Amino acid sequence: MVLDRTAPKVRAICCIGAGYVGGPTCSVIAQRCPHIKVTIVDVNPVRIAAWNSDTLPVFEPGLDEVVKECRGRNLFFSTDIDDAIREADLIFVSVNTPTKKSGVGAGYAADLHYVEASTRRIASVSDAPKIIVEKSTVPCRTASSMRVILEANSRPGLRFDILSNPEFLAEGTAIRDLSAPDRVLIGSLSTPEGKAAARALAAVYENWVPPEKIFTTGLWSSELSKLAANALLAQRISSINAMAAICEATGADVDEVAHACGLDARIGPKFLKASVGFGGSCFQKDILNLVYLSDSLGLPQVAAYWKQVITMNEYSKARFAQKVVQTLFSTITNKKIAVLGFAFKKDTGDTRETAAISLCKDFRSENALVSIYDPKVPEAQIWLDLTEPGVVDDGQKVKQQVTIAASAIEACKDAEAVVIATEWDEFRTLDWATVYKSMKKPAFVFDGRSIVDAAALRKIGFQVHSVGKGPEIQDPVWA
Ligand SMILES: NC(=O)C1=CN([C@@H]2O[C@H](COP(=O)(O)OP(=O)(O)OC[C@H]3O[C@@H](n4cnc5c(N)ncnc54)[C@H](O)[C@@H]3O)[C@@H](O)[C@H]2O)C=CC1
Numbered sequence: 001m002v003l004d005r006t007a008p009k010v011r012a013i014c015c016i017g018a019g020y021v022g023g024p025t026c027s028v029i030a031q032r033c034p035h036i037k038v039t040i041v042d043v044n045p046v047r048i049a050a051w052n053s054d055t056l057p058v059f060e061p062g063l064d065e066v067v068k069e070c071r072g073r074n075l076f077f078s079t080d081i082d083d084a085i086r087e088a089d090l091i092f093v094s095v096n097t098p099t100k101k102s103g104v105g106a107g108y109a110a111d112l113h114y115v116e117a118s119t120r121r122i123a124s125v126s127d128a129p130k131i132i133v134e135k136s137t138v139p140c141r142t143a144s145s146m147r148v149i150l151e152a153n154s155r156p157g158l159r160f161d162i163l164s165n166p167e168f169l170a171e172g173t174a175i176r177d178l179s180a181p182d183r184v185l186i187g188s189l190s191t192p193e194g195k196a197a198a199r200a201l202a203a204v205y206e207n208w209v210p211p212e213k214i215f216t217t218g219l220w221s222s223e224l225s226k227l228a229a230n231a232l233l234a235q236r237i238s239s240i241n242a243m244a245a246i247c248e249a250t251g252a253d254v255d256e257v258a259h260a261c262g263l264d265a266r267i268g269p270k271f272l273k274a275s276v277g278f279g280g281s282c283f284q285k286d287i288l289n290l291v292y293l294s295d296s297l298g299l300p301q302v303a304a305y306w307k308q309v310i311t312m313n314e315y316s317k318a319r320f321a322q323k324v325v326q327t328l329f330s331t332i333t334n335k336k337i338a339v340l341g342f343a344f345k346k347d348t349g350d351t352r353e354t355a356a357i358s359l360c361k362d363f364r365s366e367n368a369l370v371s372i373y374d375p376k377v378p379e380a381q382i383w384l385d386l387t388e389p390g391v392v393d394d395g396q397k398v399k400q401q402v403t404i405a406a407s408a409i410e411a412c413k414d415a416e417a418v419v420i421a422t423e424w425d426e427f428r429t430l431d432w433a434t435v436y437k438s439m440k441k442p443a444f445v446f447d448g449r450s451i452v453d454a455a456a457l458r459k460i461g462f463q464v465h466s467v468g469k470g471p472e473i474q475d476p477v478w479a
C-alpha cells in the first residue's frame with residue numbers, strides 16, 4: 001500500500017482487552033514503534049497485574065523479551081480504561097467474542113456484548129476524534145452496529161472512523177507471526193475519511209511490515225475474510241483427519257498422503273498434519289459463527305457445509321478415544337492412562353477447546369484412572385477445565401479419577417497406555433526405555449500427533465498406534 005503523508009498521525013494507541021491477542025499484538029507495536037505510546041487496558045485487574053509482573057499471563061515464546069524491552073518506556077498495562085481511551089488517537093478493540101451460551105443463536109452466534117460494552121465506553125468517554133479498530137474476530141457487518149452505538153452515545157459532531165483489522169497470529173508463534181506477518185489486512189469505508197483512517201493505521205504497521213504486505217479492502221470483506229481464513233484452515237485439518245481414518249482402515253500412511261498432496265503447488269504442504277482433532281479458542285467458535293451467519297442469511301446448504309468441519313473434528317476426537325478403549329481389550333476400567341500434553345497445541349499454555357479435555361472426559365466415562373502431564377498448563381487450569389459444567393457434573397469424582405503429574409515419567413509410571421495429546425518437543429525425546437520399564441505390560445502408546453519414532457518404540461517393546469497409520473505399519477495386534 002502506498003502511504004499518503006496527509007493521513008492522520010497516530011501518537012497514542014489504546015488496546016481494550018489484554019488477552020492472547022491484545023497483549024502480544026500491542027506489545028509488538030510498542031516495540032516496533034518507540035515513538036507511539038501504547039496502553040493496554042482490561043477490566044480484569046488480575047490480568048493487568050500479571051502483565052505488570054515477571055510472570056506474564058500469556059506464555060508465548062519471545063513475548064517476555066518484547067515486554068521487558070518496552071514496558072515503562074512506551075508500553076503500559078492499566079485498568080484505567082477511560083484515561084487510556086481519552087489519550088488515544090487510535091483504539092484497538094481486542095476483547096473476547098465467545099460463542100453465545102444462551103438466548104438467540106445459543107451454541108452458534110458470537111457473543112458481542114464485550115464488543116458492545118467497549119464501544120459504549122469509547123462513545124461516552126471520548127472528547128476528541130478517534131480511529132476505532134476491530135481487532136476481535138466479529139461477524140460480518142459488526143462495524144455498522146458499532147457506528148450506530150457510537151453516534152447515539154457520543155458528543156454531537158464527534159468524529160469516529162471504524163476500521164477492521166483482523167488478527168491472523170497463531171498461538172505459540174505469535175511473536176514471529178506479528179513480527180513478519182504474511183499480510184496485514186485493513187478494511188475501511190471507501191469514503192475519503194475511511195481511506196485516511198486506513199492509511200493512518202497502515203502507517204503504524206509500515207514501521208516494520210513491508211508496504212506490499214499491507215492491503216486494504218472494504219469493511220465487510222475484511223470482517224468476513226477473518227472468518228473465511230479460519231474456516232479454510234480448519235477445513236484442511238478436518239479433511240486430512242478424514243483421510244487419517246481411511247488410512248487406518250486401509251494400510252496407507254497419512255503423513256505420506258499429506259506429503260504427496262502437499263507437493264502440488266495448488267494444495268501446498270502446510271496445515272496437513274493429521275491429529276487427534278483441532279482445538280483452540282477460535283476455529284470452532286468462528287466456524288459456528290459462520291454457520292449462524294449463513295443460516296441467518298437463508299443459506300442452509302452453506303451452513304451445513306461448514307458445520308461438517310466441526311462434525312468431522314468431533315468424530316476425530318471420539319474415534320481416537322474409542323481406538324484406545326478397543327485396543328486395551330475393550331475395557332479401561334481402573335486402568336491408568338497417561339495423557340501427555342493438555343494444551344491445544346505446543347508452545348502455549350492455552351487449553352481452550354483442547355482435544356485433551358474430550359479425551360479425558362471419554363476415558364473417565366469408561367472409569368479409567370487418568371494421569372495428566374503438561375509442561376506449561378498450570379494445575380489449577382487443568383482442574384478448572386475438567387470440572388466445567390458440560391464436561392462433568394460431579395467434580396468430586398473427577399478428583400478420585402484424575403491425577404496431575406509433575407513430569408511425563410511420573411505420569412507414565414504404572415500406566416497401561418500413554419496417550420500423546422499435544423505435540424510438545426519433549427515427548428519426542430522422552431526416555432522411552434525408562435517409561436517402558438515403569439509401565440504395565442503390554443505397554444501401549446497412542447500417538448495422537450504422530451510425533452514419536454514408532455519403529456524405535458516398537459524395538460523397545462511398546463505397541464504403538466499413531467493417528468493415520470494403517471494396520472500394515474502398526475503392530476500385528478491392530479492388523
Ligand atoms: N487467541 C488467538 O490466538 C486469537 C484470537 N483472535 C480474536 O481476538 C479476540 C480476543 O481473543 P483473546 O485475546 O484470545 O481473548 P481473551 O479472552 O484472552 O482476552 C480478552 C480480554 O478482553 C477483556 N475484556 C472483555 N471485555 C472488556 C471490556 N469491556 N473492557 C476491557 N476489557 C475487556 C477480558 O477481560 C480479557 O482479558 C477474539 O475475538 C478472538 O476471536 C484473533 C486471532 C487470534
Ligand SMILES: O=C(O)[C@H]1O[C@H](OP(=O)(O)OP(=O)(O)OC[C@H]2O[C@@H](n3ccc(=O)[nH]c3=O)[C@H](O)[C@@H]2O)[C@H](O)[C@@H](O)[C@@H]1O
Pocket residue numbers: 137167168169170171172230233237270271272273274275276277278279280281282283344345346
Ligand atoms: O483466529 C485465531 O484464533 C487463530 O486461529 C488459528 O491459530 P491457533 O488456533 O492459535 O493455532 P493453529 O496453529 O491454527 O492450531 C489450531 C489447532 O489445529 C491443530 N492443527 C494445526 C495444524 C495441522 O496441520 N493440524 C492440526 O491438527 C493444532 O494442533 C491446534 O489444535 C489460526 O492458525 C490463526 O491464523 C488465527 O489467527
